[in-house]
Amino acid sequence: MSLPQFRLLRPRSTEEAVSFLAKHAGNIRVLAGGTDLIPSMRQKLFEPEYVLDLRGIAELRGIRPKSDGAAEIGASTTLSAIEKSAYLRRHYPVLTEAAATVASPVLRNMGTIGGNICLDTRCLWYNQSLTWRKGCGFCIKKDGDLCHVAPGGTKCWAAFSGDTPPALLCLNAAIEIAGPNGTRRIPLQEFYTGDGVNYRRLLPNELVTSVFLPAESAGYRGVYRKLRVRGSIDYPLAGVAVVMKRSSGQVTDARIAMTAVNPAPLLVRRAGEMLIGKTVDEALAEAVGDLAARTAKPLTTSALTPEYRREMIRVFTKRAVLAAASN
Amino acid sequence: MSDFSIIGKPTAMIDAAEKTTGGGKYTDDLSVPGMLIGKILHSPYPHARIKSIDASRAEKLDGVVAVVIGSDAPNPYGILPVGHDEHALALDKVRYVGDNVACVVALSEAVAEKALELINVEYEVLPAYFDPEESMKAQTDLIHDNKPGNLEKDYHHAFGNPDEGFAEADHVAEARFIANEVTHAAMEPHSTLASFELNPHTGKLGRLTVWSSTQVPYYLQHKLSLVLDMPMAQIRVIKPLVGGGFGGKSEVIPLEIIAAVAARKAQAPVKITYTREEVFWAHRGRPRTIIDLKTGIKNDGSITCVKARVVQDGGGYCSYGVVTILYSGALLGALYDIPNIQYDGYRVLTNKPACGAMRGHGTVNVRFAFESQLDELAATIGMDPAEIRQRNLLKPPCITVNGLRVQSYGLPECIEKTVERSGWKQRKGKLPKGRGLGIACSHYVSGAANSIIRSDMPHSTVNIKIDRDGGVVVYTGASEIGQGSDTMTAQVAAEVLGCSLARVRVIAADTDLTPIDIGSYSSRVTFMAGNATLRAAEDVKKRIAAAAAKKMNCATEDLAFRDDLVFKKGSALPVVKKDQIEEAEVTQAGASVSGRVEGQILRGSLQQKRKEEGPKEWMTFEEAVVAAIDFHGALTGTGSYAPPQEARGGKHKGAGVGPSPAYSYSAQVAEVSVDEDTGEVTVHKVWAAHDCGRALNPVSVEGQIIGSVWMGMGQALTEEMVWKDGMLMNPGMLEYRSPSAVESPEVEPIIVESIDPEGPFGAKECSEGSLAATIPAISNAIYDAVGVRLHECPFTPERVLAAVRAKRKDKALNLTEGVDPTAPARFREHGGALCFNGKGPQRHALDPARREAPATARGTD
Numbered sequence A: 001m002s003l004p005q006f007r008l009l010r011p012r013s014t015e016e017a018v019s020f021l022a023k024h025a026g027n028i029r030v031l032a033g034g035t036d037l038i039p040s041m042r043q044k045l046f047e048p049e050y051v052l053d054l055r056g057i058a059e060l061r062g063i064r065p066k067s068d069g070a071a072e073i074g075a076s077t078t079l080s081a082i083e084k085s086a087y088l089r090r091h092y093p094v095l096t097e098a099a100a101t102v103a104s105p106v107l108r109n110m111g112t113i114g115g116n117i118c119l120d121t122r123c124l125w126y127n128q129s130l131t132w133r134k135g136c137g138f139c140i141k142k143d144g145d146l147c148h149v150a151p152g153g154t155k156c157w158a159a160f161s162g163d164t165p166p167a168l169l170c171l172n173a174a175i176e177i178a179g180p181n182g183t184r185r186i187p188l189q190e191f192y193t194g195d196g197v198n199y200r201r202l203l204p205n206e207l208v209t210s211v212f213l214p215a216e217s218a219g220y221r222g223v224y225r226k227l228r229v230r231g232s233i234d235y236p237l238a239g240v241a242v243v244m245k246r247s248s249g250q251v252t253d254a255r256i257a258m259t260a261v262n263p264a265p266l267l268v269r270r271a272g273e274m275l276i277g278k279t280v281d282e283a284l285a286e287a288v289g290d291l292a293a294r295t296a297k298p299l300t301t302s303a304l305t306p307e308y309r310r311e312m313i314r315v316f317t318k319r320a321v322l323a324a325a326s327n
Numbered sequence B: 001m002s003d004f005s006i007i008g009k010p011t012a013m014i015d016a017a018e019k020t021t022g023g024g025k026y027t028d029d030l031s032v033p034g035m036l037i038g039k040i041l042h043s044p045y046p047h048a049r050i051k052s053i054d055a056s057r058a059e060k061l062d063g064v065v066a067v068v069i070g071s072d073a074p075n076p077y078g079i080l081p082v083g084h085d086e087h088a089l090a091l092d093k094v095r096y097v098g099d100n101v102a103c104v105v106a107l108s109e110a111v112a113e114k115a116l117e118l119i120n121v122e123y124e125v126l127p128a129y130f131d132p133e134e135s136m137k138a139q140t141d142l143i144h145d146n147k148p149g150n151l152e153k154d155y156h157h158a159f160g161n162p163d164e165g166f167a168e169a170d171h172v173a174e175a176r177f178i179a180n181e182v183t184h185a186a187m188e189p190h191s192t193l194a195s196f197e198l199n200p201h202t203g204k205l206g207r208l209t210v211w212s213s214t215q216v217p218y219y220l221q222h223k224l225s226l227v228l229d230m231p232m233a234q235i236r237v238i239k240p241l242v243g244g245g246f247g248g249k250s251e252v253i254p255l256e257i258i259a260a261v262a263a264r265k266a267q268a269p270v271k272i273t274y275t276r277e278e279v280f281w282a283h284r285g286r287p288r289t290i291i292d293l294k295t296g297i298k299n300d301g302s303i304t305c306v307k308a309r310v311v312q313d314g315g316g317y318c319s320y321g322v323v324t325i326l327y328s329g330a331l332l333g334a335l336y337d338i339p340n341i342q343y344d345g346y347r348v349l350t351n352k353p354a355c356g357a358m359r360g361h362g363t364v365n366v367r368f369a370f371e372s373q374l375d376e377l378a379a380t381i382g383m384d385p386a387e388i389r390q391r392n393l394l395k396p397p398c399i400t401v402n403g404l405r406v407q408s409y410g411l412p413e414c415i416e417k418t419v420e421r422s423g424w425k426q427r428k429g430k431l432p433k434g435r436g437l438g439i440a441c442s443h444y445v446s447g448a449a450n451s452i453i454r455s456d457m458p459h460s461t462v463n464i465k466i467d468r469d470g471g472v473v474v475y476t477g478a479s480e481i482g483q484g485s486d487t488m489t490a491q492v493a494a495e496v497l498g499c500s501l502a503r504v505r506v507i508a509a510d511t512d513l514t515p516i517d518i519g520s521y522s523s524r525v526t527f528m529a530g531n532a533t534l535r536a537a538e539d540v541k542k543r544i545a546a547a548a549a550k551k552m553n554c555a556t557e558d559l560a561f562r563d564d565l566v567f568k569k570g571s572a573l574p575v576v577k578k579d580q581i582e583e584a585e586v587t588q589a590g591a592s593v594s595g596r597v598e599g600q601i602l603r604g605s606l607q608q609k610r611k612e613e614g615p616k617e618w619m620t621f622e623e624a625v626v627a628a629i630d631f632h633g634a635l636t637g638t639g640s641y642a643p644p645q646e647a648r649g650g651k652h653k654g655a656g657v658g659p660s661p662a663y664s665y666s667a668q669v670a671e672v673s674v675d676e677d678t679g680e681v682t683v684h685k686v687w688a689a690h691d692c693g694r695a696l697n698p699v700s701v702e703g704q705i706i707g708s709v710w711m712g713m714g715q716a717l718t719e720e721m722v723w724k725d726g727m728l729m730n731p732g733m734l735e736y737r738s739p740s741a742v743e744s745p746e747v748e749p750i751i752v753e754s755i756d757p758e759g760p761f762g763a764k765e766c767s768e769g770s771l772a773a774t775i776p777a778i779s780n781a782i783y784d785a786v787g788v789r790l791h792e793c794p795f796t797p798e799r800v801l802a803a804v805r806a807k808r809k810d811k812a813l814n815l816t817e818g819v820d821p822t823a824p825a826r827f828r829e830h831g832g833a834l835c836f837n838g839k840g841p842q843r844h845a846l847d848p849a850r851r852e853a854p855a856t857a858r859g860t861d
Helices: A014-023 A037-042 A079-084 A086-091 A093-100 A105-110 A113-117 A130-136 A164-170 A271-275 A282-295 A306-325 B016-021 B056-060 B109-116 B162-168 B217-228 B254-266 B276-282 B321-330 B364-381 B385-391 B411-421 B485-497 B525-552 B578-588 B604-612 B621-632 B698-717 B771-786 B797-808 B854-858
Strands: A007-009 A028-031 A050-053 A063-065 A071-074 A174-179 A182-187 A207-213 A221-227 A238-247 A250-259 B036-042 B048-054 B064-069 B100-106 B120-125 B151-159 B171-179 B191-198 B205-212 B235-238 B270-273 B288-297 B303-313 B341-348 B435-445 B460-466 B472-476 B504-508 B559-562 B565-568 B618-620 B635-641 B663-674 B681-691 B746-752
Touching: A014 A028, A014 A050, A014 A174, A014 A207, A028 A037, A063 A086, A071 A086, A079 A093, A079 A105, A079 A113, A086 A093, A093 A164, A093 A221, A093 A238, A113 A164, A113 A207, A164 A221, A164 A238, A164 A250, A221 A306, A238 A306, A250 A271, A250 A282, A250 A306, A271 A282, A282 A306, A306 B797, B036 B109, B036 B254, B036 B276, B048 B100, B056 B064, B064 B109, B064 B254, B100 B109, B100 B254, B151 B321, B162 B288, B162 B303, B171 B364, B191 B254, B205 B217, B205 B254, B217 B235, B217 B254, B254 B270, B254 B276, B288 B364, B303 B321, B303 B364, B321 B341, B321 B364, B364 B385, B364 B435, B364 B771, B385 B411, B385 B435, B411 B435, B411 B663, B411 B681, B411 B746, B435 B771, B460 B525, B460 B621, B472 B485, B472 B525, B485 B504, B485 B525, B525 B559, B525 B565, B525 B618, B525 B621, B525 B635, B565 B621, B618 B621, B621 B635, B663 B771, B681 B698, B681 B771, B698 B746, B698 B771, B771 B797
Parallel strands: A007 A050, A028 A050, B036 B270, B205 B235, B303 B341, B472 B504, B681 B746
Antiparallel strands: A063 A071, A071 A207, A174 A182, A174 A207, A221 A238, A238 A250, B036 B100, B048 B120, B064 B100, B151 B341, B171 B288, B191 B205, B191 B270, B288 B303, B435 B663, B460 B472, B460 B635, B559 B565, B565 B618, B663 B681
C-alpha cells in the first residue's frame, strides 16, 4: 500500500502551525509521532493534501513542573519521556503507568501525549485497507452511511483506544488549545463528544498544545489496568484507571475512568461517591466494578467479544481499586 | 561425537553476516533496468461470476504499461497434479474475497494502485459457502463445477479392526475438537521479479528468469512452463534470500505466475510484492479443522482403538488439500502403538482463501485433539499422563498398522528427559492453585517418501566441484529459507572431505546452475539433500583418495581426511596451529597469497616444511586436490537420494502420504498459570525434547525447537483468522496476534539423538515435529491448573473464562459470541456490497473511479 502523495509543512512555532491549519483547514492532517496517522494514510483513511509536521516546534515538547506542584506537559512530548519522567512518576503515577502500556517501546519513542489524546477512534470495520472497505461496504465513519457494528443506528461506535486519557481524566487534567484567536484551556473531560466520527471538540484550525495536571491531583495513588491479548503492541481492548487518596484507611477522594469500551474515554459517574468515606474491601471493590461495567458499552469494534470486555472492566476495576487501596 | 570435526558443533549460519547487517538481498531488494511494478486487483466478493472486465480507462492512465486479465494466460495449474484448479487470474469466477482478477503493470506502485480503481468489473454475485459442514450440503452454485457437494476429496480408512478395538476397550472417550484457522505470518511478504530476455534469432521474447521468495524453485519452474506454454529449459528460477516460509511459500503462489504473465504482456521486467493483507489472502495456512475423535483404552492404559472424523475447511482451491487431509489420518500412526485405526477425512471447499501446507502439515490439529483426549483418559483411569504415553510406545524397527516404517525412535528418551528436567514427578499436582503442568508428544516425517509428482526420480541431487584453488563448491537445489539448509550442506560436505567450513561455498536453488531438488517442505532437506550432499562428497573424495594414495604409496582405505589434511591413518601429523588455518582462510578470501606449489595456494610455513621432509605421510588438502586433478582431469562428484522402496508405505488408496524414511519425535512439558477471573493463560516454561537423529548443528536444532514451541504457542493462545461472511477481519499483524517477545516463555530445548540408520550421519528432521506437541501440552497444563478441558483452540481468555465459569456453575454469561442484541447474523445484509438492496455504499471520496476522465485523475501538478 503506497502512501498517498502530500505536501509536508514543517512549522517552527505554534503560531506558524496554527496559521497553516487555518490556511488549509479541512485538507490537512497533523503529524506528531505519526504512529497512527501514517498507517491510516496508507489505508487511505486520510488523503490530505498537506501534512503538518509538529516535530520541529521546540515549545511543544517537554515536561514543566510548576512551583505549586502542578505540571504542564507539551503536546509533542513523547510517551517514553512521560514514562521515564521521575517527576511524573512521583506525583502522578497513574499517568506514567498508563503511558508505559501504550503499544511497544519503539512506538512510544515516536508517539506523543498529544497524539494519544487526539487518537482517532478505532473499529475493525474502519481500520482496514481501501480494498477491504470496498469489499465490505463503507461505514458511517468513512465514506458510507451505515454502521456494521450497530446496524440501523446512525451513531458511530468506533472505540476511543488511547491509554493515557483515562489516567488524565482521573487527574482532572486540562488541555490547552491554540487557534487563530489565541489559546483556550478546557477540562479534558469536555474534549470528547462520545460520537465515533466527530470524537473530539476541536475546530479544523485548532491544535492541542499542552496538558495541565493540577496541583490538587498530585500525590494520588493511581493504578492503570489494560486488557490486551499480547503484552506488547496491542491497543487496549478495555482499560481502567483509578486514582485514590486515603486518610487513616478511609478513602477521602477517588476517581475512576475507562477507555476502549466507548467512543470516548469516560469518568465513571458516582464511583467517587461510592468510595469516599469508606474503607476499601472486596465487597466495595466488587460493587464499584459492577458500576463501572454498567458504564461500559463495548461493541464488536475490536477483538474479543463485547460481553467479555465488559466483564473485564468489572474485574479490572475491582482489582485496580484494591491495588490503589493497598499499601 | 569426537569422531567428527565439523558436524555436531554449534555453527553460525553461513549467511548470518548478510542477514544481521542488512546487506542480504531478498527478492524485493532486487531491481533490474527498466523494471515495472505490478499490482493485483482482488475480488471484493466471496463467490461471483465475472460478467465483464473493462480495463480501458486504466490502460489510458499515464504511467500504465499493461493490464493483464485471466484470458492472457488461461492454462490451469495447481501444486498437486490432481488439483489443477487455479488460474493466473480469474477466468470466469472468483471464489474468495481477495481472489485475483486483474493486474496492472505501471511505472510506480502509486500509479498502479490508482489504475486498479479505474478497472470496471461486472460481477454476478453467487451464494457463498463459509462453513465446511454447510458447504458439504450444497446442491447448486458449486465452488468448482467438478466437485459435487463442494467436496475436494474424502478418504475412509480402516486399519486393524476398529469395532473389535472398541469392544476390547474398558474406557472410551469421545468428543468434538475444533482448531481454528491460522496462517504462517512469515516475516518476508511474498515477492517475485520476472524478466524475459530477447531471443537473438527472432527478436521476440525468449528465456524467462524469475527471482522469487519460494521454498520450491523447481515446482515453480514446472508450473510456469505449464501456464506460459514454455519449455522448462527456457525458464530459470532463482531463489534469493527468503525471510521465512513455514509452508506459505511451499507451492506456487498466484503472484509468481502473475508476475511472469505480466512481464510477457508488458514486454518488460515486472516485480510484484504482496502487501501484508495480500499475504493473508494468498494464505495456504492451516485449515480450520473439526475433529470428532473417539479413543478406547484398557484399564492398564494401552490404547485399543482410535477413530477420527476430520473435516477441513479448505478454502476456494485445492492447493495441498488432498495431502493435508491424508496426513491428518496417516500420522495418527507412527507415534504410539495403536492396533486399530479408523479414519474418515473430508477436505471441503469454501469461499475463503485456499489453505495449504503449514509447519507440521496436517498433523497439528489432530494431534491437539488426540493428546488432549489421551490426557482425559489417563485421568479417567487415574494414571499419570506421562506414564500412559510410555505405556503405548512402539517397538521399532516395525511397520505400523497403517503401513509406516519406523526405525530410529527416540520418543522414550524424549519423555524421560522432559519428565526429569521439568521435575514432573515431584511437582505435578503440587503446584499452587491456578498453576499446572501438562505433557504431550508429537512426531513428524523427515521428508515425504513419495514426491508430489509420482516418479522414480531422485528427490535430491547435489554436485560438487573442486578446482586447483582447493575451493569446494557445492551445487544444490535445496532452498535455504532461513532454516539453515545452506549451512547444513556446507557442514556435511566439509565433514566428508575433511576440509574446513570456510573452504566450502554453497550455490543453491538456481534452476540453471543447480541439479534438481524438490524443495524445502515436509522437513526433507537435511535428510534427503543432506544424504545427496554426503554421497556427492564421498564420490569426489574417492577420486582425491585414489590420487593421494598413489602419491603416498598406500591403499585408499588407509587414508583419512581431516582438518584440511589427507594422511595415513595413525601417522604423525604436522602440528597445524590455529593461526595458520586462519591464514589459509584469508588467502581463500583473496588476500595475500603466501606461496604456491604446482600452481595452488599453500600455507607458507607448511610449504617450507614440505621441502625438507622426505616420503609423504600426509598431504595438505590442496596438494591432494591438485594431485587428483592431474590424475583424473576435472574433479567433480555427484550424489543423489531417493527414499528406499521399503519406506514408501502401503497399498491402500491414499497410502502415498504419511510414509517417510524416518520420523522425528518430540515430548514437551508446559508449565502455565491461569487467571480464573480473566481467563488469561500465561505460559511460564516449556521443556521440549526432540529426537532429531543426530544434531548436525546443535545451535540450529535448538533454534528450530524454540521456534516450533513459540509458533505452537501462538496457535494455542492467540492466533486465529477471524471471518465474517468471507471477509477476513484481521488481515494484518496488529489484529492477527502472533505472540510478541513479552509472551515468549522460557523454552528449554533438549536434544535427543537416536542416530537414524539412513539419515546423513544419522540425522532426521528438527523443524516441524515439535510444534504439534505444544498446543496439547498447554491445554493439558490448563486442565491441571484449573480443571477445565478445552476443546477449541486458540484458548483465548474468553474461551478459557467461559469454560471456568461453566465448571463453577457461575453466573451464566455468553462470553464467546457477540451478544449485542442488534448485531446482525450476517453483517453484509446491512449494506455491505454483497446483498444490499437500495442505497448502495458511497464510493470513496477520492476514488479515481468517481472522476470523469482519466485526464483528471492524472492531476495537474
